[in-house]
Amino acid sequence: MDVRFGGVWRYVQRGPDGDEFAFKSVYHTVMPPERLAYTFEFEGMPGHVMLETAMFEEQGSKTTMTVIDVFQTVEDRDGALQSRMKDGATESMDRFAKLLQSSRAHRTSLVKPTASRPAARVI
Numbered sequence: 001m002d003v004r005f006g007g008v009w010r011y012v013q014r015g016p017d018g019d020e021f022a023f024k025s026v027y028h029t030v031m032p033p034e035r036l037a038y039t040f041e042f043e044g045m046p047g048h049v050m051l052e053t054a055m056f057e058e059q060g061s062k063t064t065m066t067v068i069d070v071f072q073t074v075e076d077r078d079g080a081l082q083s084r085m086k087d088g089a090t091e092s093m094d095r096f097a098k099l100l101q102s103s104r105a106h107r108t109s110l111v112k113p114t115a116s117r118p119a120a121r122v123i
Contacts, residue, residue, distance in 0.1 A: 004030055013088060021088065029053070040069070042083075048076045 001009040022043040029037035037053040071077040
């Protein structure tokens with residue numbers, strides 16, 4: 001991932017049946033730590049590009065991530081929903097949550113409190 005204005009990324013998702021789904025994106029907004037906006041295109045249907053914006057809002061000891069997808073047409077939106085896009089997005093978010101949990105547990109285990117360094121709060 002090249003997380004900067006104009007930076008690109010591509011990934012391939014493999015389904016349980018072995019099918020592969022490739023996607024590519026270009027970053028349009030990078031505002032750490034609050035917002036990312038990028039195009040999102042399924043390579044199996046070139047030309048049907050959506051703009052995805054991810055916003056991050058700190059709420060106490062947690063961060064809420066809100067994602068908004070804007071399609072070029074209603075037909076593109078409906079086609080994406082019919083293509084199991086929602087299932088793929090849900091699976092990706094579930095995996096992301098597990099990654100964050102394991103990362104949090106790993107970092108917490110690395111930061112041990114001492115007399116001179118109290119326990120760190122990892123979010």
